[in-house]
Amino acid sequence: MTRHSQQQSRLFLLEITLAILFFSLASAVCLRCFAKSHILSTQAAELNQAVSQSENIAELLRSLPENDRKDAQKISNVLQLEYPAVNFSATDTATDMDTDIDTEIDSAQKSWGSWSLYFDSDWNSCQQAQAVYQIQIQTFCEDSVILFHLNAESVSSSLDSSDSIYQLDLKLSAKDF
Numbered sequence: 610m611t612r613h614s615q616q617q618s619r620l621f622l623l624e625i626t627l628a629i630l631f632f633s634l635a636s637a638v639c640l641r642c643f644a645k646s647h648i649l650s651t652q653a654a655e656l657n658q659a660v661s662q663s664e665n666i667a668e669l670l671r672s673l674p675e676n677d678r679k680d681a682q683k684i685s686n687v688l689q690l691e692y693p694a695v696n697f698s699a700t701d702t703a704t705d706m707d708t709d710i711d712t713e714i715d716s717a718q719k720s721w722g723s724w725s726l727y728f729d730s731d732w733n734s735c736q737q738a739q740a741v742y743q744i745q746i747q748t749f750c751e752d753s754v755i756l757f758h759l760n761a762e763s764v765s766s767s768l769d770s771s772d773s774i775y776q777l778d779l780k781l782s783a784k785d786f
Contacts, residue, residue, distance in 0.1 A: 659761035
């Protein structure tokens with residue numbers, strides 16, 4: 610090979626190497642964009658399902674007659690019609706909550722109960738052991754008004770740590786409270 614053809618071969622090899630490097634970087638950027646869009650799509654689907662389930666629960670609570678809204682057993686019965694694995698726990702004070710609530714809750718309001726509803730990865734009602742998501746319902750009362758605070762969250766396998774997806778506050782009146 611002559612010296613001139615060797616230089617042309619080196620230049621050609623350098624051009625091909627640079628082209629491969631450029632397309633490798635471009636494909637890495639594209640893959641990163643696809644991965645980010647998948648994550649955003651998954652989060653949007655979670656949010657849509659959390660909003661839908663929270664609104665369903667709010668409508669169930671709203672469907673209760675005013676004088677039944679203060680009865681934990683009647684609330685549990687209504688929730689169990691749609692969500693058979695609902696768990697109720699009675700609480701004494703609002704300090705039992707471990708979530709931040711951005712509402713008008715003050716020290717005069719008293720928490721009197723909470724419900725936990727569990728969902729699998731497709732947002733179907735399930736037992737706590739199979740839960741991927743949960744919605745917690747906290748109740749607070751003041752005079753004749755009941756505040757239902759719904760918090761939808763994804764849960765880890767230990768159910769000790771969670772990431773809030775959606776929160777909804779529902780104020781309803783209750784007779785003879």
